[in-house]
Amino acid sequence: MTIWPPQPGSLRRPAYRSLADAVMHAVETGELKYGDRLPTHRNLAYDLKLSVQTVSRAYDELVRRGVITGEVGRGTFIRATRGEAGTPYLAQRQEGELIDLSLLKPVLEPMHGELMRRALGELADDLPDLVYSSFRPARALSRHRPAAVQWLDKCGIRLGHQSVVLTNGSTSAMALALMTVANGGDLVATEALSHHTLKPLARYQGLRLRGLPSDEAGMLPEALDKACRREGIRAVFLMPAGLGPQAVIMPEERRSALVEVATRHDLQIIENDAWGPMQSVRHKPIAMLAPERTFYFTGLTKCVMPGLRLGFLVVPEAFEAAAANRHLVTSWMATPLIAEIAARWIKDGTAERVVAWQSEALAERNRLARRVFAATPVLGHANGMHIWLPLPAAWTEDDFVSHARQHGVAVAPGSAFAVADELVAPAVRICIGAGQLAEVEKGLRVAARLVRGQPEPALLAN
Incomplete structure (x- = not known):
């Protein structure tokens, strides 16, 4: 049963608190996930037959609870929480809306599709x-x-x-x-x-x-x-x-x-x-x-x-x-x-040749990551599919993941990998395999700019 958005007339009084609770419930059940964009105040007010002031008050309450963040000119988003970090990657990639550096994938080129089509064709004749x-x-x-x-x-x-x-x-x-x-x-x-x-x-x-x-x-x-x-x-x-x-x-x-x-x-x-x-x-x-x-x-x-x-x-x-x-x-x-x-x-020998190609493609991306983060300590190795970015004291994982998401880049919170929380310092994992090289470079530069800066107060207000 879909619980988000709520049906008009389904909210209890006070309506702002009921609306805030509905958003919380949708997050807890997984209908809303971190990085999801919420409707504008005006659009949601129209859909639910509420006043804009009521929706604004509900969003203010959600900011206070640490559930959402907003940036002027970009919108309001569900904020990453420690519980939400259990799955580090986005369940679905929204094409054209973000650079997804949250999912660990190898580099893919048209040759991979050609190899599979050729293999299937050969199987059709010799199965x-x-x-x-x-x-x-x-x-x-x-x-x-x-x-x-x-x-x-x-x-x-x-x-x-x-x-x-x-x-x-x-x-x-x-x-x-x-x-x-x-x-x-x-x-x-x-x-x-x-x-x-x-x-x-x-x-x-x-x-x-x-x-x-x-x-x-x-x-x-x-x-x-x-x-x-x-x-x-x-x-x-x-x-x-x-x-x-x-x-x-x-x-x-x-x-x-x-x-x-x-x-x-x-x-x-x-x-x-x-x-x-x-x-x-x-x-x-x-x-x-x-x-x-x-x-x-x-x-x-x-x-x-x-x-x-x-x-x-x-x-x-x-x-x-x-x-x-x-x-x-x-x-x-x-x-x-x-x-x-x-x-x-x-x-x-096809598999071995593809591995050699993959190794070199990832080496190129790791060299790129080292250049982009030249002034920032990161962990990784020459042929890895990701880098590990420790966060400075000014950043929490939740804030960094949310800020990156609002700047069009998805990264994975380090807490998603933590078995012993007390032994782990805040960090994010940035995957460098998925997507074209230019796209990965753009995403890396966004993350590098963010880690060198401070969380923006504007993100905590609508």
């Missing part, structure tokens, strides 16, 4: 029966597993006794790994800033999360050891290859130190390497340091093409049956048609 006819995962995907092993080798994974589960992308692999290593009520450790889907995944599975302190090399081994001795950690979730919000590439010494703690306390490790071989700096995966306890996953959606939703989950031998059964009851199997395209591209 294996098992791709469309088999209900049995082992049969349908048997021809694709060698390609998975070949791709994992490019990621530094040399399989021994581990098995590989083909999934519908990295998110599916992450959910399956969590479901296999932990049961309801178990405690999973991760860094204070982690993958934004980890929190809801853990909540849906009844797991508890503990965000632990980190430094420039990643999670502190002593913090993990302390948490294990004090609280009984079941597993640890890590993103050592620069995927995390702060783009930390964990050095080999830190990886080895964390493996030592995990071994001593018999922890399972989940290693997120979703970008695969794209980064120019790659260390030995944790799965190669502790193959008996590490669930490693990677995929093709970030480094090859968003529509190529195929992931590879490497499972320790002792958990092979458990992972296979859980995958059956949640997903049955990866989509064979997508797996067929991926396998062909891996075998003929």
Whole structure:
């Protein structure tokens, strides 16, 4: 049922307060999201058969509650809140209205569409029966597993006794790994800033999360050891290859130190390497340091093409049956048609060529970001899809996200990635993959100007 805008005559007295409550309710239920533009005072008054003064008073009340902001000449917008920050990206991009730097995507050019059209054309002339006819995962995907092993080798994974589960992308692999290593009520450790889907995944599975302190090399081994001795950690979730919000590439010494703690306390490790071989700096995966306890996953959606939703989950031998059964009851199997395209591209070298192109395209954008933010400290790495922008004391995350949105740029609030709020300083994530280079540069320059300035008082009044 749509609750926004309210129907004329549905508001209680005093009407201004009832209207303000209706906006609040629409925000809480998700019908209005941060960055959404509200009608002008005059238009809303006309639609609801109220006076302009009543609408103005309602908007003033919403400003007082911290729900909206307004800028003369641009309009009135829903203001970002800490609760709203659970999803860092805009659910839908409003074409022509903003530069969306909130969503983590690879760079896309017409060649990606051409490659997919060509692959589909080839499949039309040469489609294996098992791709469309088999209900049995082992049969349908048997021809694709060698390609998975070949791709994992490019990621530094040399399989021994581990098995590989083909999934519908990295998110599916992450959910399956969590479901296999932990049961309801178990405690999973991760860094204070982690993958934004980890929190809801853990909540849906009844797991508890503990965000632990980190430094420039990643999670502190002593913090993990302390948490294990004090609280009984079941597993640890890590993103050592620069995927995390702060783009930390964990050095080999830190990886080895964390493996030592995990071994001593018999922890399972989940290693997120979703970008695969794209980064120019790659260390030995944790799965190669502790193959008996590490669930490693990677995929093709970030480094090859968003529509190529195929992931590879490497499972320790002792958990092979458990992972296979859980995958059956949640997903049955990866989509064979997508797996067929991926396998062909891996075998003929197309996937590797696209990754090399993607790596260079992102390197160009990272060089651009460094130039734009030359006077401002930012975190990132040479081939990353985002930068992490710490905010000066004058800015809160909510204000910065709202100001950027009102200047036509969407960025992601850092709190969306926070597992341990008390350990995290205000910051925003700025993605640099989506959109054309000129558009990204314009968005970066808006963010750079804002961070060097002060919040504008005009944004807090209508």
